[in-house]
Amino acid sequence: MIEEKxxxxxxxxxxxxxxxxxxxxxIRSGRLIFVSGQIPLIENSIxxxxxxxxxxxxxxxxxxxxxxxxxxxxxxxxxxxxLLGDLDLLERVIKLTGYVNCGPDFTEHPKxxxxxxxxxxxxxxxxxxHTRVAIGAISLPLGxxxxxxxxxxxxSEK
Amino acid sequence: MIEEKxxxxxxxxxxxxxxxxxxxxxIRSGRLIFVSGQIPLIENSIxxxxxxxxxxxxxxxxxxxxxxxxxxxxxxxxxxxxLLGDLDLLERVIKLTGYVNCGPDFTEHPKxxxxxxxxxxxxxxxxxxHTRVAIGAISLPLGxxxxxxxxxxxxSEK
Amino acid sequence: MIEEKxxxxxxxxxxxxxxxxxxxxxIRSGRLIFVSGQIPLIENSIxxxxxxxxxxxxxxxxxxxxxxxxxxxxxxxxxxxxLLGDLDLLERVIKLTGYVNCGPDFTEHPKxxxxxxxxxxxxxxxxxxHTRVAIGAISLPLGxxxxxxxxxxxxSEK
Numbered sequence: 001m002i003e004e005k006x007x008x009x010x011x012x013x014x015x016x017x018x019x020x021x022x023x024x025x026x027i028r029s030g031r032l033i034f035v036s037g038q039i040p041l042i043e044n045s046i047x048x049x050x051x052x053x054x055x056x057x058x059x060x061x062x063x064x065x066x067x068x069x070x071x072x073x074x075x076x077x078x079x080x081x082x083l084l085g086d087l088d089l090l091e092r093v094i095k096l097t098g099y100v101n102c103g104p105d106f107t108e109h110p111k112x113x114x115x116x117x118x119x120x121x122x123x124x125x126x127x128x129x130h131t132r133v134a135i136g137a138i139s140l141p142l143g144x145x146x147x148x149x150x151x152x153x154x155x156s157e158k
Numbered sequence: 159m160i161e162e163k164x165x166x167x168x169x170x171x172x173x174x175x176x177x178x179x180x181x182x183x184x185i186r187s188g189r190l191i192f193v194s195g196q197i198p199l200i201e202n203s204i205x206x207x208x209x210x211x212x213x214x215x216x217x218x219x220x221x222x223x224x225x226x227x228x229x230x231x232x233x234x235x236x237x238x239x240x241l242l243g244d245l246d247l248l249e250r251v252i253k254l255t256g257y258v259n260c261g262p263d264f265t266e267h268p269k270x271x272x273x274x275x276x277x278x279x280x281x282x283x284x285x286x287x288h289t290r291v292a293i294g295a296i297s298l299p300l301g302x303x304x305x306x307x308x309x310x311x312x313x314s315e316k
Numbered sequence: 317m318i319e320e321k322x323x324x325x326x327x328x329x330x331x332x333x334x335x336x337x338x339x340x341x342x343i344r345s346g347r348l349i350f351v352s353g354q355i356p357l358i359e360n361s362i363x364x365x366x367x368x369x370x371x372x373x374x375x376x377x378x379x380x381x382x383x384x385x386x387x388x389x390x391x392x393x394x395x396x397x398x399l400l401g402d403l404d405l406l407e408r409v410i411k412l413t414g415y416v417n418c419g420p421d422f423t424e425h426p427k428x429x430x431x432x433x434x435x436x437x438x439x440x441x442x443x444x445x446h447t448r449v450a451i452g453a454i455s456l457p458l459g460x461x462x463x464x465x466x467x468x469x470x471x472s473e474k
Contacts, residue, residue, distance in 0.1 A: 019448070020426045021426035021427075021429060021430050021433060021448060021450065022430050022433040022434050022437060023412070023433050023445070023446055023447060023448035024445045024446065024447060025447065026447060027408075027410050027411070027445075027446065027447050029347070029348065029410050029469050030188070030346070030347065031187070031188065032187065034410055034411050034447045034467075035447060036447040036448050036449065037448065037449035037450065037451070055420070092185075094185050094187050094192055095185070095192050096181070097307075097449070099451050102296060102297055103296065103297065103420075104213070104261075104296055104297050104454075105297065105301075106296075106297045107297065107298075107299065107300050107301045108299075109297070109298070109299045110178045110179035110299050110300075111179075113179060114179050114180050117179060117180040117181050118180050121180060129181070129182045129185075130181055130182065130185065131181060131182060131183065131184060131185050131192045131193060131194040132177070132179060132181035132194050132195065133194065133195035133255070133305070133307045134179065134195065134299055135195070135257050135295045135298055135299075135305060136295050136296040136297035136298060137295070137296060137451045137452050137453070138262075138296040138418060138419065138420055138422075138452040138453060138454040139418055139419065139420050139421065139422045139423065139425070139452035140423075140425070140451055140452060141423065141424075141425045141426050141450055141451075142423050143421075143423045147449070147451060149413075149449045151192075153187050188346070189345070189346065190345065250343075252343050252345050252350055253343070253350050254339070255465075260454060260455055261454065261455065262371070262419075262454055262455050263455065263459075264454075264455045265455065265456075265457065265458050265459045266457075267455070267456070267457045268336045268337035268457050269337075271337060272337050272338050275337060275338040275339050276338050279338060287339070287340045287343075288339055288340065288343065289339060289340060289341065289342060289343050289350045289351060289352040290335070290337060290339035290352050290353065291352065291353035291413070291463070291465045292337065292353065292457055293353070293415050293453045293456055293457075293463060294453050294454040294455035294456060295453070295454060296420075296454040309350075311345050
C-alpha cells in the first residue's frame with residue numbers, strides 16, 4: 001500500500017545506497033528502527049549529484065535543497081524495505097533530524113527540512129507525523145547540501 | 159508536584175508553542191517520549207524574542223544564552239504536559255542534545271547548555287539527571303541562539 | 317572477553333572521565349544505554365590534549381582526528397563499564413553520531429568517524445556494527461576536534 005502510494009506520487013523504492021563509511025544502514029532494536037544519516041545519493045550511486053552539493057541557499061537553491069531532503073526520505077525507505085521486506089510493516093515515523101549545509105546567517109532550515117516532512121505526510125498520512133530537529137551544519141559528508149537521520153517504529157505484531 | 163516546584167522557582171507551564179514546520183511537537187513510543195527541537199519561543203508566539211537571536215557570545219551573551227536554554231526546557235515541558243496531562247507522570251529525563259549558534263572559536267558550549275541541565279535538576283531533582291550532547295551549529299532555525307532536543311521516559315505504570 | 321580483546325589491541329579501559337557540565341555520563345532505559353557526548357579526554361583528565369584541539373584538517377590532521385575518535389570510543393566504553401560492571405553484557409552498538417570540528421569546505425567527515433566505527437568492529441566484531449550519522453560542527457566543547465555520541469543495547473537477560 002505504501003509502495004502504491006509512492007508510485008502514485010511518481011516514486012519507486014530504489015536499491016538501497018551503500019553506506020559511505022564502516023557502518024550499517026539500518027538496525028532494529030525492539031520496535032525501534034534506527035536508520036543511518038542519509039544524503040541524496042541516487043539509485044545506489046556512490047557519487048552525489050552535483051546539484052545537491054554545496055551550501056544552501058548560495059550554491060544549492062532552497063528548492064533543490066527541499067528536493068534533496070525528499071531523496072533522503074526515499075533512501076531511508078529503501079533501507080527500511082531491505083530490513084523489513086515490506087514498508088507496510090512500519091507503524092510510524094518517530095523522529096527526523098535534519099542537517100542543512102549552510103552559512104552563519106541562514107535561518108530557513110525548517111523550510112528545507114519540510115521537504116522531507118511534507119513528503120512523509122504525503123506518503124504515510126497520519127503515520128508519517130514525526131518529531132523533528134533541524135539545524136545548520138558547517139559542512140556535511142561529500143559536500144552534501146542536506147543530511148537526514150531517521151527513527152521509525154515497526155508494528156507491534158511483527 | 160512538578161508544577162508546584164516550577165511555581166516555587168517562578169515559572170509556570172505556558173501554552174505549548176506551535177512547531178515551526180510540518181511536524182509534531184511530541185511523540186510517545188513505549189515509555190520513551192521524543193520532543194521536537196525547542197527554541198526559546200515565548201508563550202506560543204511564532205516570533206523569537208530579539209534578545210535570543212544571533213550568535214553566542216558576540217550577539218547574544220553567555221547569560222542570555224543560558225536563559226534561552228531554560229526557556230527551551232519550559233517549552234519542552236509544555237509539550238510533555240500536552241501529551242501526558244500531568245508532568246508528574248514523567249519518570250525522568252534521559253537525554254538532552256544542545257545546539258549552540260556560535261562561531262568557529264567558541265568552546266563554552268557546556269556553559270550554555272548547563273542553563274538547561276541545571277534547570278532540569280532544580281525542577282526534577284534526581285529524575286532530572288540526564289545524558290547530554292552539546293555542539294556548535296553554524297546557524298539555527300529563525301536565527302535562534304540555542305536549540306534543544308529532549309528525550310524523556312514516562313513512568314512504567316502509565 | 318571484550319576487555320581481553322581490547323588488551324590484545326593495546327588498550328585498557330581507563331577510569332571514566334567526568335562530564336564537563338551538569339549531566340551524567342550514562343543512562344539505561346530498558347535495554348537501551350545512552351552515553352553522553354564523548355570528547356578525547358585522557359584518563360579522567362579534565363583538559364583535552366593539545367593535539368586533539370582545533371579544526372580538522374588544518375590544525376588537527378586526519379590521522380589525529382581518527383585517533384581522537386578512537387579515544388572517544390574508549391571513554392564511551394569506560395562509562396558503560398561503570399554502569400554495567402562488565403562490557404560483555406553489551407549486546408551491541410546501535411548508533412553512533414560523530415561531530416567533526418571543521419571548516420565549510422570539509423567533506424571527509426566519514427573518514428574521521430571511521431576511526432571510531434572501525435575500532436568498534438575490531439573490538440566487538442558483528443556486535444560492533446552500528447548505524448551512524450556524521451556531520452560538521454562549527455565548533456565543539458573545549459575546542460575538541462571530534463565529539464561522539466553513542467547508543468548501545470544491553471543483553472536481554474540482564
